[in-house]
């Protein structure tokens with residue numbers, strides 16, 4: 001059975017709701033899913049499949065709850081070359097830095113050798129009011145390329 005690890009970066013809970021939804025969908029599809037809302041580096045080390053669901057905060061920054069993880073990742077000498085990952089972002093197009101956390105996550109994981117499975121989803125909360133459905137529609141692009 002394929003195992004998928006999901007982690008969330010969220011300040012106000014929106015990304016966590018989306019992660020809860022894709023957790024349910026993937027579990028129903030027969031995947032073994034682990035979900036971390038306060039992930040540590042040790043939670044993702046050695047994982048073969050990772051989905052990061054993150055909003056963007058500050059001026060194009062990662063939410064505070066995953067900043068320590070990505071700071072630790074940057075300093076880590078761990079090899080993530082056996083990891084395949086996908087990213088779902090929530091952000092607002094009112095900001096010049098729309099969904100910049102997605103770019104930060106992509107760069108950080110690729111720098112450690114991980115492989116991006118498919119194009120990241122960037123949900124614009126200004127005009128998209130069904131984040132769960134958008135994430136669910138993105139999932140096949142991820143799972144069909146594992």
Ligand SMILES: Cc1cc2nc3c(=O)[nH]c(=O)nc-3n(C[C@H](O)[C@H](O)[C@H](O)COP(=O)(O)O)c2cc1C
Nearest residue numbers: 010011012013014015055056060091092095098099
């Ligand atoms: C203080 C603040 C700063 C934000 N900065 C950005 C930003 O730089 N880029 C962006 O795309 N969205 C930005 N947003 C929008 C959030 O990413 C968006 O509201 C998202 O849905 C929040 O998700 P969350 O509930 O998981 O934190 C910001 C929102 C707030 C409140």
